[in-house]
Amino acid sequence: MEVHVAQKCGFCAGVKNAISTAEDVLQNQENVYCLGSIIHNNDVVNKLSDMGLRTVDEMEDISSGTVLIRSHGAAPAEIDKLKNKGLNIIDATCVLVKRVQKIAIELESQGYKVVVLGNKDHPEIKAVVGCVSDFIVVADEQDVHKLPTESRLGVICQTTQSPQYFSRMLAAISNHGFRELKAINTLCKEAIKRQQAAIDLCRKVDIMFVLGGLDSANTRKLAELCRRYNEQTYHLQNWSEFDKAQLGGKKSAGVTAGASTPEWIIAEFVEKLESYKSQ
Numbered sequence: 143m144e145v146h147v148a149q150k151c152g153f154c155a156g157v158k159n160a161i162s163t164a165e166d167v168l169q170n171q172e173n174v175y176c177l178g179s180i181i182h183n184n185d186v187v188n189k190l191s192d193m194g195l196r197t198v199d200e201m202e203d204i205s206s207g208t209v210l211i212r213s214h215g216a217a218p219a220e221i222d223k224l225k226n227k228g229l230n231i232i233d234a235t236c237v238l239v240k241r242v243q244k245i246a247i248e249l250e251s252q253g254y255k256v257v258v259l260g261n262k263d264h265p266e267i268k269a270v271v272g273c274v275s276d277f278i279v280v281a282d283e284q285d286v287h288k289l290p291t292e293s294r295l296g297v298i299c300q301t302t303q304s305p306q307y308f309s310r311m312l313a314a315i316s317n318h319g320f321r322e323l324k325a326i327n328t329l330c331k332e333a334i335k336r337q338q339a340a341i342d343l344c345r346k347v348d349i350m351f352v353l354g355g356l357d358s359a360n361t362r363k364l365a366e367l368c369r370r371y372n373e374q375t376y377h378l379q380n381w382s383e384f385d386k387a388q389l390g391g392k393k394s395a396g397v398t399a400g401a402s403t404p405e406w407i408i409a410e411f412v413e414k415l416e417s418y419k420s421q
């Protein structure tokens with residue numbers, strides 16, 4: 143099988159920072175917790191768990207030690223509660239996510255109703271809206287009716303959404319109506335580069351594999367985009383999910399991976415897929 147790897151794929155700077163921070167802390171401290179998965183990739187979470195990182199869903203499950211704030215960030219009230227419990231906080235929030243939080247606070251202080259475009263259940267969005275008191279999360283065009291038409295709207299977007307989504311949503315808001323609109327581009331360039339490289343590649347190959355966690359927003363976004371340009375797109379977590387029936391008659395395959403997918407998952411997949419022709 144002829145295998146091509148997207149020019150840009152895999153770990154981004156924010157994820158690398160979160161993982162190396164976790165590794166450093168785990169080398170020097172015991173009782174290290176992360177509230178929710180440090181990144182949305184089970185292979186990485188399991189590896190760090192083997193090193194001692196305890197992932198918990200509720201802060202009530204932590205009574206002492208150190209808490210790592212993951213790359214998606216956490217709401218200020220949540221961080222305050224952890225501090226009030228006497229826990230040591232290590233913040234591994236991605237700087238680009240921090241920027242979105244800061245912009246949300248600024249927009250609110252300037253009198254705008256903060257409009258966050260994206261998935262309300264994603265931890266990044268939960269952390270961003272936790273920074274302000276007057277906000278609305280809008281997921282898609284059907285949600286735009288929630289917005290007041292006579293307001294000053296300050297619009298920001300989940301970092302891993304696509305430019306196409308952002309512009310589509312701005313158009314929908316414009317059609318709905320507003321008194322004043324201030325939109326700040328909070329998309330992550332790293333995620334956009336991965337999306338563009340994936341689109342370029344899936345136009346050239348017979349089949350496309352998108353590697354990464356099933357709960358990873360940026361990986362799911364990549365898979366969704368690839369499917370638009372190549373119907374033969376499969377989102378897999380790793381090689382163990384590969385099914386040879388997917389390859390039937392195909393000569394060339396493309397491989398890309400989300401920003402939270404480690405290099406070793408990509409390398410193993412590519413190596414095994416390349417050698418597949420001889421089987």
Ligand code: SF4
Nearest residue numbers: 154156236238301330
């Ligand atoms: S995808 Fe972008 S915003 Fe998200 S962690 Fe990576 S660098 Fe930060």
